[in-house]
Amino acid sequence: MAQLQSIHCSDYLIHFGNESYNQLNKHLKDTNYSTIFILVDENTHNYCLPYFMSQITGDYNFEIIEIDAGEEFKNLETCSGVWSALSELGADRKSLIINLGGGVITDLGGFVASTFMRGINFINVPTTLLSMVDASVGGKTGVDLGLLKNQVGVFNNPVMVLIDSFYLKTLPHEQLRSGSAEMLKHGLIYDEEYWNKLKDPAVLNTKLIDDLIHRSVVIKNEIVLQDPHEGGLRKIVNFGHTLGHAIETYFLKNDDKKSLLHGEAIAIGMILAAYLSTQIENFPEKKLHEIKSTMLSYFNKVDFGKDDYAAIIDLMKFDKKNSHGNINFVLLKNTGQSVFDKKVSNELIIKAFEFYKN
Template identity: 50%
Template sequence: MQAIQTPHYPILFNNDCYSFLQETITPDKYSKVFVVADSNTSQLCLPNFLAQLATEVEIEILEIDAGEINKTIETCTQLWYALTEMGGDRKSIMINVGGGMITDLGGFVSSTFKRGIDFINVPTSLLAMVDASVGGKTGVDLGPIKNQVGVISNPIAVLMDINYLGTLPQNEMRAGLAEMLKHGLICDKTYWEKFLDLNELTTDDLQQLIYESIIIKNNVVTQDPTEKGLRKILNFGHTLGHAIESYHLDAEEKTTLLHGEAIAIGMVLESYISFKKDLLTLNEYTQIKEVITSIFGKTEFNQTDIENVMKLLSHDKKSEFGEVLFVVLNGIGKASFNEPVNNELITEAFHDYLA
């Protein structure tokens, strides 16, 4: 597959990834390589990755516990100390091998250690491949609040070995579809329609869909790299989705949701809001709801759950001057941003989702 060139770095695929590493990580450029992985990718992906990391530069492995609950400043502090104790300097490079948690956190650690060292992201989950691979967003959660601390900082490359998808459980693969569906809904109706019958998809189809999804996101980010305007449309489903994810992460009686699972719920809710604002037709909204719930099922919410989710909205990064702003759909394949929504309509959206 041909490389995708973002404004700041290339996204390389399959065998080209390892050719790039061999050409780039040489003793004249880098003093030490730090490879960051979590306890899952360390076991499932790292052996294959290290076997193909042919370099004379010294390699150190840094393993952290898996799970969104560990995407914290405390984990960053542990890594900063480890980098210091292992002799990391300005000529060190970090390679983050894992899902979105690893690329977000590892990118943030790299961007702040010694005021910034080079890093490479190797996304191993479908979600990370189509979402975290583009745009340079790094960061960590603050308690249950998603991505509250971070910077936009670009890697020198993203390496996409599709074979790592074979290590994923089914729910992780399904979660990755959420961001792909989102890209179709906000930018490309034809792309969205390719997901209307998932039973027909082959492995080759999936590889092509991943490629197209990355191109869609890259086109948006290229026009607005620091999210001052157009890039905000990539947050469709995330205003409510992030609040739902945070609530399920923090509430002991709730089952933790994967990021993509929460965003899928958010997309249904925010599609309903778009419909009630006369921006989507009933047929379009019904199609979106049916496609997404057929893939993800439904998550139950009682009135207390809904109220707690709405309290978390005030922490949303897209809030401005105390007002929570949403991305809405103007028909399938088009979106607009900075749309205010009242609490009554949000509650109504939850009730319709559950109907």
């Protein structure tokens, strides 16, 4: 396969495939780090770390720090444990943290590095499809506060990001599918041609996956470069997330509901947002049905009862994209054309849920 071009972000590069390890080895050789820490969870420790270590040339003293796997451990308590471990293992301002894992590891590891001794270098090596196409770009770091997603964090860029689709072989199928939701989103908000390529879920299991990941990263990077701190245009990457995050949180905190993966919740959010787009932005109805059928070809339908609606709507008020007490939505004018900061009534949101159900 041809080597994919490295992508220039604001002040760092995202490298792909074999080239990523060439760049990493060069960087480690040229930068005299006092200690190098690798942050993993139990899954990436077992399934990703051995392969990663086999790509390192040169003799370095790596310290491995392992945290529990799962969104429920993406909190300040886990950060506190990692900060303590860094201190006990003699980390200083010339140390490096390599975050080897999915979105939880890269978000939390980036936040830990950004705040330890007021900031040390970190490199992200995303190992899930979701973290490759989403968390790899844009410098967002952070953790959840209770059940509220990503409430505490800072914008801070890594030294570099390494994307190697080899790690996808270690993923269960539902995790691979979960990441595809963000790719579908990139097509809907920015690139109709890309959306059309993704309409068949079988494409995830083909050799095209590397090119598709690369295109997703390019799209997100183009948006972020125009609006690094989400003052305007960058808000469009939250398409499907206003309701999606609320749904994800609601299912996580309800013992009688089966937790949803991020992508599963966001896919529902995108169907709901597409319905709202037809009502508010005259988004074509034919395309609404196409979005619904595409999402449901990737993800199983989820049951909602009427009593769930109010609780989910209530959770939306904690969304970070809100301002002045208003809940703001990203909607579509057409495939590849999005608008942001749109107000939506609760009545319309309930109609969107009814559309999803029927």
